[in-house]
Amino acid sequence: MNTNTEQSAIAHYDVAVIGGGAAGLSAAIALARSRRSVLVVDAGEPRNAPAAGAHNVLGHDGVPPLELLAAGRKEAVGYGVEIRVDTAAAVRRDGDAFEVDLEESGTVRARRLVLASGLVDELPELPGVREMWGKKVLHCPYCHGWEVRDQRIGVIGSSPMSVHQALLFRQLTDDVTLFTHTMPELDADSVEQLAARQIRVVDVAVVRLRDEGDKGVTVVLDGAPDAEQDAVVVAPRFHARADLYRQLGGTMTDHPLGAFIDSDPMGKTEVPGVWAAGNASDLSAMVMVASGAGVMAGAAVNADLVAEDVASAVRDRTAQR
Ligand SMILES: Cc1cc2nc3c(=O)[nH]c(=O)nc-3n(C[C@H](O)[C@H](O)[C@H](O)COP(=O)(O)OP(=O)(O)OC[C@H]3O[C@@H](n4cnc5c(N)ncnc54)[C@H](O)[C@@H]3O)c2cc1C
Numbered sequence: 001m002n003t004n005t006e007q008s009a010i011a012h013y014d015v016a017v018i019g020g021g022a023a024g025l026s027a028a029i030a031l032a033r034s035r036r037s038v039l040v041v042d043a044g045e046p047r048n049a050p051a052a053g054a055h056n057v058l059g060h061d062g063v064p065p066l067e068l069l070a071a072g073r074k075e076a077v078g079y080g081v082e083i084r085v086d087t088a089a090a091v092r093r094d095g096d097a098f099e100v101d102l103e104e105s106g107t108v109r110a111r112r113l114v115l116a117s118g119l120v121d122e123l124p125e126l127p128g129v130r131e132m133w134g135k136k137v138l139h140c141p142y143c144h145g146w147e148v149r150d151q152r153i154g155v156i157g158s159s160p161m162s163v164h165q166a167l168l169f170r171q172l173t174d175d176v177t178l179f180t181h182t183m184p185e186l187d188a189d190s191v192e193q194l195a196a197r198q199i200r201v202v203d204v205a206v207v208r209l210r211d212e213g214d215k216g217v218t219v220v221l222d223g224a225p226d227a228e229q230d231a232v233v234v235a236p237r238f239h240a241r242a243d244l245y246r247q248l249g250g251t252m253t254d255h256p257l258g259a260f261i262d263s264d265p266m267g268k269t270e271v272p273g274v275w276a277a278g279n280a281s282d283l284s285a286m287v288m289v290a291s292g293a294g295v296m297a298g299a300a301v302n303a304d305l306v307a308e309d310v311a312s313a314v315r316d317r318t319a320q321r
Contacts, residue, residue, distance in 0.1 A: 009106075013039045015301055016100050016110035018088045018244060021046040022287045023278025023294035024116030025072040030298025032079035036305065039108055040076065041100070043087045047118050047279060048143070048287070050134030056142055057287050068287070088117075091244045098273065100244075111308075112273050112301045115261060116294060117241040119279040122258070124158055124182075124234050128209030128217075136217050136231050137209065141168045142286065149173055151230035154219050156206055157183030161235045161257065163190045169233055170197045177227065179219060181206045202227065238283040248274060258283055267297030275301055 015031050017024045020042025028038045046065055048054055053062035060068060073083055090101040091113070101107050121139075123129050129137050138144050150173050155166045157180040166178045177200040180186070186194070186201070194201055202224065209232055210218040216230040238258035242250065245261050250271045253262040260283050267275040277297040278290035285293060 010099070011039070011106075011108045012097075013037045013082075013108060013110045014305060015039070015112045015114060016041065016088075016098065016108060017114040017116055018100070019116035019118055019241075019278070019280070020044070020073065020083060021069065021116060021118055021278060021290065022072070023118075023280070023285075023290040023297075024114065025069065025076050026291040026294030027114045027116060027275075027277055027298035027301070028076045028081045028294075029072070029079060030295045031302055032076065032081045034298075034302040036302060038076075038081045039110065040081055040083045041086050041088045041102060041108075042083060044085055047121065048134065051144065052135070054287050055144065055146065065287075088244060091247050093248065093273075096273075098248075111305060112275070113244075114267070114294075114297050114301060115242070115245055115269075115274060115276045115280050116278045116290075116297075117244070117280050119258070119260075119283060120239045120241060121236040122239060123236050124156060126156070126206060126208060126234075128211065129232075129234060132209065132211055132217065132232070136211065138231055138233050139165075139236055140286075141165075141172060145169060145172045148231045151175065152216065152228065153177070153231055153233060154179060154217070154227060154229035155233045156219075156235075157181045158235050159183055160190075163194065165233050165235055166199050167193065167197060170199055174198065176200070177202055177229070179204065179206050179221065179227070238279070240280045240283065242280065245269070245271065245274065245276070245280075250274065255283055265296070266300035267293060268300060 014036040017028045017040045020040045028040045031038045048065045054065045086102040086104045152175045153169045155178045170176045180203045204224045205222040207220045219227040240260040248271045252259040261276040261281045263269045263276045263281045267277045275297040277293040
């Protein structure tokens with residue numbers, strides 16, 4: 001039964017899910033299958049949209065990311081979830097619920113919030129990186145490492161993490177070059193590890209990347225000859241999208257790679273009534289992990305609403321005696 005009621009001009013829902021990626025849709029489906037009224041507000045920019053296929057997605061390996069989400073939306077709608085292509089711009093607490101202002105379609109009210117708004121990849125400021133991001137400029141060996149196995153991989157250094165990336169991609173190919181670029185000076189252990197795995201270290205800054213079509217990528221170096229690669233690896237910083245969380249008084253938690261919304265294993269945050277799932281609360285979550293976190297958050301929110309409804313029913317019953 002859909003419990004969405006129109007007590008005023010404002011639409012009411014049990015739960016508003018902000019973000020309709022793997023995490024948000026999974027949360028919405030778990031909630032709707034427990035007969036909760038759910039609104040998903042989705043700006044439609046999932047993080048992996050630039051990639052041709054999503055890998056490590058069991059049963060759907062290599063599925064185009066937008067195709068996977070279209071299937072998820074269809075399943076959600078089948079259970080009565082309302083999906084609005086819109087952006088949640090502001091939120092405030094109103095009594096025991098929340099009011100969410102949407103950019104295009106007014107204000108809605110919900111008893112609980114699930115923040116599944118993902119993260120922003122802060123890419124190195126290098127010409128060519130943004131244009132080839134998710135195609136020939138990569139970050140995650142588990143997402144697209146297999147696809148570049150046995151190829152020439154150039155790692156653009158920006159932090160000590162770049163050594164770790166070089167070692168991970170070395171598992172996929174024996175042709176890895178680390179361009180130190182802006183990373184701090186390599187310590188003795190790192191030098192030893194890179195040498196032991198035959199990873200070339202080129203100690204210069206990178207000027208830009210040039211897309212060479214079928215021939216790969218040229219890494220243009222400052223004061224050294226250009227280097228021809230098949231793919232390039234960078235280490236973005238990851239910033240959970242958390243404007244709404246901050247508006248409700250939530251604070252971000254720093255991480256060596258960025259910042260995220262801290263939560264318990266079920267997604268419950270420090271802000272009462274607010275859950276988080278997917279990349280918003282776990283910077284390293286891949287699609288299936290984000291989806292799993294969404295299901296957990298959906299189940300936890302439903303249990304919380306059940307507890308509230310039971311307490312209310314008990315109060316009513318006591319009052320009638
Ligand atoms: C290039 C690339 C390739 C990747 N490849 C893989 C892969 O092969 N396999 C894999 O498992 N993982 C891969 N990933 C990781 C994958 O993208 C994430 O695991 C996944 O997107 C996380 O899902 P999510 O629901 O948390 O966030 P997202 O998928 O980013 O979804 C968040 C949604 O919320 C919306 N949103 C944000 N703010 C608002 C707002 N205020 N109002 C309304 N909507 C809002 C966004 O527009 C977006 O649609 C890749 C990542 C990148 C960057």
